Amino acid sequence: MQIKIDIDCTPEEARSFLGLPDVAPMQAVLMKEIERSMTSSLHAMEPEQLFKTWLPAGLQGLESIQQAFWKQMAGATGTPADKKKDK
Known part of the structure; x- marks a missing residue:
């Protein structure tokens, strides 16, 4: 016997349903910091x-x-x- 369940939800909905934290704000901050660091390093080098x-x-x-x-x-x-x- 097989049982198949198809759940239609967004990743955000699945994350909140499973109790996982929303890491999008942290990821955005880290990406901006990495971009700033890389940009300053590139401008400093010829x-x-x-x-x-x-x-x-x-x-x-x-x-x-x-x-x-x-x-x-x-x-x-x-x-x-x-x-x-x-x-």
Whole structure:
């Protein structure tokens, strides 16, 4: 035997029926604080500094991958990369 109950209510109604607190005001205050903090941090930094902060690890990783790739390609031709430079 199966019993199916379909309740049509809004999330706010369900929250109050179950006795859960309404966190919307707290969430709004926290989001405004986060937005204010991020905005002040962004205004304090220059675009060049932002890129240096956000991208150095990614760019260094990309350079390492490129170097390894070219080293492998030089090795795949049968001539070591060091001997190619000497010629």
